[in-house]
Amino acid sequence: MTTDRHDARPPYAGTRYPRLAEVPAFTEWIATGWDDRTPAPDLVAGQAAASAAHRRRLSDAMPGTTIVAASGTAPTRNDDSAYGFRADSSFVWLTGCQAEDAVLVMRAGPDGHDAILFLPPPFRPGETGFFADAAHGELWVGPSAGLAEWSEALGIEVRPRAELESVLSRATGASVTRAAAAALAGWAPSAELERTLSRLRMVKDDWEIAQLREAVDATVEGFSQVASEIPRALADGLGERWLQGTFDRLARTRGNGPGYATIVGAGAHAPTLHWVRCDGDLVPGELLLLDMGVEARSLYTADVTRTIPVTGSFSPEQRAVHDLVERAHRAGLDRIRPGTEYLDFHFAAMEVIAQGLHDWGLLPVSVDEALSPKGQQHRRYLACGIGHHLGLDVHDCSQAHYEDYMGAPLEQGVVMTVEPGLYFHAHDLTLPPELRGIGVRIEDDVLVTASGSEVLSDALPIDAAGLERWTRERIR
Ligand code: GLY
Numbered sequence: 001m002t003t004d005r006h007d008a009r010p011p012y013a014g015t016r017y018p019r020l021a022e023v024p025a026f027t028e029w030i031a032t033g034w035d036d037r038t039p040a041p042d043l044v045a046g047q048a049a050a051s052a053a054h055r056r057r058l059s060d061a062m063p064g065t066t067i068v069a070a071s072g073t074a075p076t077r078n079d080d081s082a083y084g085f086r087a088d089s090s091f092v093w094l095t096g097c098q099a100e101d102a103v104l105v106m107r108a109g110p111d112g113h114d115a116i117l118f119l120p121p122p123f124r125p126g127e128t129g130f131f132a133d134a135a136h137g138e139l140w141v142g143p144s145a146g147l148a149e150w151s152e153a154l155g156i157e158v159r160p161r162a163e164l165e166s167v168l169s170r171a172t173g174a175s176v177t178r179a180a181a182a183a184l185a186g187w188a189p190s191a192e193l194e195r196t197l198s199r200l201r202m203v204k205d206d207w208e209i210a211q212l213r214e215a216v217d218a219t220v221e222g223f224s225q226v227a228s229e230i231p232r233a234l235a236d237g238l239g240e241r242w243l244q245g246t247f248d249r250l251a252r253t254r255g256n257g258p259g260y261a262t263i264v265g266a267g268a269h270a271p272t273l274h275w276v277r278c279d280g281d282l283v284p285g286e287l288l289l290l291d292m293g294v295e296a297r298s299l300y301t302a303d304v305t306r307t308i309p310v311t312g313s314f315s316p317e318q319r320a321v322h323d324l325v326e327r328a329h330r331a332g333l334d335r336i337r338p339g340t341e342y343l344d345f346h347f348a349a350m351e352v353i354a355q356g357l358h359d360w361g362l363l364p365v366s367v368d369e370a371l372s373p374k375g376q377q378h379r380r381y382l383a384c385g386i387g388h389h390l391g392l393d394v395h396d397c398s399q400a401h402y403e404d405y406m407g408a409p410l411e412q413g414v415v416m417t418v419e420p421g422l423y424f425h426a427h428d429l430t431l432p433p434e435l436r437g438i439g440v441r442i443e444d445d446v447l448v449t450a451s452g453s454e455v456l457s458d459a460l461p462i463d464a465a466g467l468e469r470w471t472r473e474r475i476r
């Protein structure tokens with residue numbers, strides 16, 4: 001009997017699989033024959049100068065203290081698969097660099113701080129890592145900027161990541177960020193450094209404001225695209241998932257991606273504050289709460305919410321709820337200018353909400369009693385915060401102390417959200433049946449200017465009639 005070649009085992013079947021690094025014929029062959037392309041670092045225009053200014057501000061705020069910040073590493077998803085990497089915001093604020101496993105050391109000296117960035121160098125042709133290291137080998141990650149290119153782009157000293165430990169071991173008493181403490185053995189995060197970074201990051205410079213404008217403009221375009229997909233999502237039963245995917249694709253195309261988990265809450269999902277499952281159906285006649293933000297390539301993010309009627313018309317009950325939230329929103333916006341205390345907008349908006357709920361017979365106590373610190377009954381229908389600072393993080397500057405944030409006067413350059421809402425859950429028996437399952441939020445991104453404020457997201461209407469028009473123009 002003859003053996004057909006097709007049925008034969010391959011000639012080396014059963015032999016031990018070779019480690020390529022131990023096969024000289026392979027390692028010699030793959031070491032050469034590559035051009036020496038080296039891309040420039042992936043920096044957004046202006047980000048190097050902005051970060052240099054940020055380092056100077058931090059240096060002035062913490063003289064004499066050596067500072068360590070790190071970009072972090074992607075969390076493992078399973079085995080050797082990782083979640084997508086997104087660099088730590090304070091590290092990006094200080095460097096403009098979005099590389100993984102990078103560490104910035106700012107050493108305190110008599111004339112201020114120096115700055116050294118430690119980066120894992122890419123493995124180039126001729127090095128084993130070129131083909132064997134999935135994290136830094138150029139065969140795996142593509143041609144990458146090296147240390148010299150980073151140094152030139154940022155105007156600071158850049159050294160191999162492997163040299164960090166010897167510098168750090170001499171940096172006794174250094175203050176390290178939370179991300180750096182997580183990345184480095186033997187260091188605890190400095191609450192004082194985190195507080196200082198949050199305080200400094202609150203006031204945005206012109207370059208940062210331009211980034212936020214870009215993020216907001218892209219987000220407005222995303223709202224438009226999502227609304228335009230409503231007819232298809234309805235007709236084909238694609239539901240919330242399709243709209244979430246529509247926004248996230250736009251965010252990835254126009255920016256780095258969504259700045260937080262996109263919320264698409266249709267119908268009875270709208271009152272669920274963080275409806276990030278986005279796996280429900282769209283139902284004609286119901287509301288659609290869209291809370292979405294594009295994170296720009298520089299990593300500054302928008303955070304905008306509108307609640308629109310799926311078929312272009314609010315019912316009388318939906319409209320009444322939306323009108324009350326709109327009044328609260330306007331009352332909040334009116335309080336934003338330099339010198340007012342941050343929380344003033346909150347109290348102004350809450351007063352409107354409590355009065356409105358009382359007028360509808362929904363409060364078990366008087367408006368005054370509800371608004372008092374010992375009451376808060378109105379918060380049953382609005383239990384979340386109704387604003388926050390906005391920047392590299394959606395909830396920016398979160399490590400600031402109360403007196404730096406909630407209790408501080410607003411300053412020119414602050415960017416914050418105002419986002420009152422009413423959340424009438426379908427299973428809340430305190431509500432009349434016609435209000436159950438209605439959720440409304442209006443969220444704008446607001447810049448504190450020299451004389452008042454500017455609503456960056458005002459290309460989207462906030463009134464019910466305007467939203468009906470805006471929606472109809474997109475679903476027809
Ligand atoms: N828009 C997301 C949040 O503020 O929690």
Ligand code: MN
Pocket residue numbers: 303388417419443
């Ligand atoms: Mn928000």
